[in-house]
Amino acid sequence: MGKTISCSVLLALISCFYLLFATALDTITPSKSIKDPDVIISQKGLFRLGFFSLVNSSNRYVGILPLKDSSGILTISDDGNLVVSNGKAEILWSTNVNNTAPNATTAQLLDSGNLVLSNGEDGASSLWESFEDPSNAFIETMKISTDVKTGRKVELKSWKSIDDPSDGNFSLSLEPFNSPEGIIRKNNQLYYRTGPWNGNTFIGLIDKYAAYLEGFYVADNPQQPYYMTYEFSNDSMLIYSELDSQGKFIEWKWDEGKGNWINKYSSYQTNCDVYGYCGAFGICDSSKRTICSCLKGFKPRNIEEWSRGNWSSGCSRTTLLHCQRDNNGSGASQGDDGFLEMKMMKVPAFPHLSSISNGQCKDQCMNMKNCSCVAYAYDDGIGCMLWSGDLIDVQKFSASGVDLYIRLPSSELDKEKSSKVIVITTVTAGIVVITISALFLWCGMAKQRGTNKRHKQIKHKSYSENVRESLIGVKLQQLPLFNFEELATATNNFHPEKRLGQGGFGPVYKGTLDDGKEIAVKRLSKASGQGLEEFMNEVVVISKLQHRNLVRLLGCCVEAEEKILVYEFMPNKSLDAFLFDPIRQRLLDWRKRFNIIEGISRGLLYLHRDSRLKIIHRDLKASNVLLDQDLNPKISDFGMARIFGGDENQANTKRVVGTYGYMSPEYAMQGQFSEKSDVFSYGVLLLEIVSGRRNTSFYNNKDDLSLLGYAWKLWREGNIWGLVDKVILESKSYSNNEKEIWRCIHVGLLCVQEYTKDRPTISTVISMLNSEISDLNTPKQPAFTQAPLMSHDVEDRGSLNGVTLTNLDGR
Template sequence: MSILLVLLCCFCLDSGSATDTITSFQPVRDSDYIISNGSAFKLGFFSPVNSSNRYLGIWYDKKSILPTQWVANREKPLKDSSGVLTISEDGNLVILDGQKGILWSSNVTNSVANSSAQLLDSGNLVLRESTTGTIVWESFQHPSNTLLQRMKFGANVRTGEKVKFSSWKSPSDPSIGSFSFGIQLQSFIQIFIWKDSRPFWRSGPWNSRTFIGLPEMYSIYHDGVSLTEDQDGTYSFSFSYVKDSLFHYVITTEGDIRILWNAVKSECDVYGMCGAFGSCNSRSSPICSCLLGFEPKNTKEWNRGNWTSGCVRRTLLSQCAIVNSSIEAIKMDGFLKLKTMKVPDFADSLPAYESFGGLSSTNNEDYCRQQCLENCSCIAYAYDSGTGCMSWTTSLIDIQKFSSGGVDLYIRVAYSELDKVGDVKKVVTISVIIGAIFISICTFLLWRWMAKQKARKKKAMEILSSNRGEAQQNFDKDNLAQVEVQELPQFNVEKLAKATNNFHLSNKVGQGGFGPVYRGTLSDGQEVAVKRLSKASGQGLQEFMNEVVVISKLQHRNLVQLLGCCVEGEEKMLVYEYMPNKSLDAFLFDPHKEILLDWRKRLYIIEGIGRGLLYLHRDSRLRIIHRDLKASNILLDKELNPKISDFGMAKIFRSNEDQANTNRVVGTYGYMSPEYAMEGRFSEKSDVFSFGVLLLEILSGRRNSSFYHNEESLSLLGFAWKLWNASNIVALIDPIIYEPCFEMEILRCIHVGLLCVQEFAKDRPIVSVVISMLKSEIVDLPQPKQPAFIARQIALDTKSSQQRQRKCSDNNVSITMIQGR
């Protein structure tokens, strides 16, 4: 009787290890575990790689190589194997250490003593009241770093509560890391990744089908993503893939969202994916195809992508090739060779033949072939130097085509199928010959066309070189003396005239000192801006050549792109990418459009201008000083990305130069540094000064010149300095962008702007330091000194007022364009 009781207890303990429920009487100790009812997930204690700490976690039961999907005591690991997961007296799930101390708890305030916890097949651990079955807590509402299928993550628009996923600190430490992701509820619903509570990445707004910032995401039917809204104001996202329940998302320790699934490298690694006599190739579409000499067994299912029924022979094999020694088979079965294959399952080993042991692999393959031919049941063979001959007498299953490696597989087919292969080879040969002739003709025609284009381009470059010599006579040691003119795509006048409707006034989008700018559409549909040199221009040839030389050598996302030029006779034109949103000043100083530039957009524009300026000063092949950085020379594309334009005044520095002098002062008053405007000295710090003025304009929403004849202050710089000294710099902020949560960021930018506009160049930071200040990489900022043009502004204002009355400035001050290019 006692032996029977012992066996019964052992049976109960063994059965208990497979339960999916935890009660106060059925705890989970460190050596125990529970498994969900469908055997999808397992819960127990584990140690991460390279760590001896113990944690309670949930992971896939049948794919233990995948990482743990949920961890309970992330911040309080166990130092030994004494941990226990149980139901406490107040009905909460708790993890106890060896001294009965609570390391982790579900912390449910409305729990009852008779609660129980269950691990579901979805991977969700739920805590229920035993009497009503009501769920009072679930792990899906307290996730770790993994988004499982059917798990909802969202936010409540009323309470502000969010379900957020957080990365591990390291692969050996599951405590909360630097990165997290979840839903952000503002004007639009978006998914954000945060790094240390600061935005690190966003998906773009949700448009009811996709996140518009994720072009690779097509629809909810493709990616299985759906959005739901509960009555309590909670918006939740979830995803579901019926095909593969192991598919999930993980936020890594580096802040990436990675997709993990059932650890199969490709669909072709699934056993028998293409059925009998079917071959799988992950690089083909569809991935399954029948072997040569075979056809789908069920054509309708095969065409729908269900390949499990496999393939059957088109032509049956003959009987044994040689019935007896006196009868000769006229048409024998043969073998088709398939290269770099994964051999089928259920291979047989052919008997060894000692006389072949010392021969080459070719002779060994001949031996394998002969052995297979003599066996009427043999339908395929292969040879490998390590395994010897392999043959198959049953259906060929689980065949895969590799890009490299594998072995050559020989499939036995009827003689008529060999003839078809020969016919196919003839067709391929003839097609190749015809194709070669066609390609030769096309190549000849292309050569003729390129020769004509080259001749036309050579002629244009000769004109450019002539103009270059003329321009250099006017100003020595200029850009043209330091670099060679880079060959640009050449446009002819007829093409540009057609694109702009013969330069019709309706296509005119601006007018500058260089000449008019027209919007055009090329024959391929590309929109361009055509800058045409005016014969009456006060700038003209020098600026044209300068811009060709400078910008043709620059490639950066925050610089406007020069697509080509046109030089024919007296016509000289530059062709740029078209900027549909015109220039920054068209938005910043327009009361109807400035509301489109919120703080985040303005900060993005500031950082983009800074990156473009850093490229000009430090990162490009040439060191370039722009000399005319202002709001009207910052163009905006359709996404309001900033691009620096107008390089007609730019100067190239040699590698050993830090500053230069000029007798020809060009630019725009209000943006010019004092040493440049008064003494003709310019350097990188000159552009930094202009950037500082532009920065203060963007933050205040006011032009620097809007303070002329204003008794309160002589300029924006003077006004900002007055507010700074009065400790009231907040009054400078544009009310459109002001929000208390952004105040510190905006004030920091104003501080940086004042540092950029200091009177003496040596006090101003370089662009790389400015960018570090804006990004808060430099925490402590120095106190700014007095800006330029505080005491001297009256004289300059009088002079510039007189000059503004003229149509063209004597010193070539550029004119802000009416519309963007």
């Protein structure tokens, strides 16, 4: 026991820790202060209050206040306020309360985690509580509240980043609309909503688990402040929630077995959870390929914007309601309007509530004056919900949700019925025609099939079945096997318009499966120098890997002579498509580039050290780094990768594979490869990211230098900033990132040293990039500083077009 479990939570002035069998004072008095690094601990040892530092910050904090050194003091001042001051006695923060008995004031850390400032004048009355001035954390017995009468709110505020606990862009509060809802705001604009509270849960949560937690409670008495809180009966259950810097409300639970906090629930799952993502009268469905569409009977207000994927303008009615066409608005012909039922929905924002029964809800909506009611829904805990005006933030759920009824003119409802009849009739007729045609076709081809059957079986068995046996031999039965017809349909028979690119393995196509899932289909080219060995190698290697910075293999296809790999689809293609394009590279500011650098290094660390296998990639380059929709990097193409045994550090090969400009000297010349070979390729890639130039673009330059030679020349001249991409140099934030950019260039040069002993490991690289190692070695002259003399034929095969080389003879 005696173990400290840090929950990394700030509660205004509280650094929150769970402890066992800890003993210390729990109270600050005018004569007893906390001076860094002193602490106080709650009576039962559940919480600790003191100064601390964040991982990537040299500042000291107590709450959210940065102190530049360890001279901070938390004390009670002469006027009875709790204050934070530095070594110069400068007050950095104060509770700012009026205290009539300052000499009797104490600040006590309770076992609830609440820090309470009080005095003894009237029985230890509370003057200030940390629970009423929280930061980003929500723990047991704390109340997120709104007082309608006074307008006072107790709300969570996100951190600016994981390394900066000052107030960020997001806040979380309980809003007493017509029914209480949990609300997240971004820069004071509505960003996410839970839907109304029905006494048991928020009905707009696609996953209601969090709301069913034991002890979760929302008080919605209109005469009192609204608040939500929770308290568990099981004291051993350690759970807290936080509003993170990206606006997600995340619930964490302590896992004793893993010795770490695990994510139990997150409020934000997809773009559909962003408030009003599809605009007025739009419906968001994350299961569909195009997640936004218009409600039945509505059309896009701005077709051009919708075609570009900007749905914020929403939709408008295709046909007016019948009562809208009645100038009197009396609703005399209301029978010509009806309601379309939509099941399992997140209901729109801002409903009007009525206490009438479910059966009367439809009639009340229909009878409201001037066509003002456009939709209704009913929930047993809330009652009848009615909407007028625009319907905003409608979402289709795969489970749970509420049935929503949309008001439409009878003509639109008739179209719905007619379309169903037409579909049924068409399908029936089609089945009959296809059946008859198939019968005749089968009869005509029966003889021919009999003639060819034996030859086809022999050929198929000799190739396809042997490959399948190989798959089974390496125990990959768990990997999904796609059939060729399914992938041909998904890619429109491998149509050229679906082609994403070309690699050494063969062409890659974009595909869409029947369920709408987008995939990348990598088809072995018959002209490729790679074959079954590389195919099997990639399947074996990547099927065993799972990491956020490695592309995910979804399955494979082996039929006749076809060898196909199916990957998750990366909408932004590869890094080189951004980095070396004069237009798209402007989307890569320094922060995005550094995120890509870090992501590649984390993926490489997983391959080298953290996975069950030790894997050398052997072909790391910009075209083999794919980017997801948020430009996060994923390493791909493991056809050349090699698995090492636990005690192996280096291997030799007579078959050198890779790409000009990225291969390390010991590998290109002697066939020796190791972790340091990948580090060399990583160094080249790092310098490319900083400079925005291909290593191979330096062929035939006037100084006869490669990118490595050019970087080394500028380094020796003290003009290293001449290497940096103009996009970065011209950005407003350039001056704030100079040290980080310089460090990346320094690390890149260390990675491309000629001898392996002079190159760092990837784990050391990560420490260098994060400034955990501050004193870097001085780089020596890199390998391959001169541009190679290449014939025209070889250059065409090089990395200028991202093609991978095989069977390369060393010089």
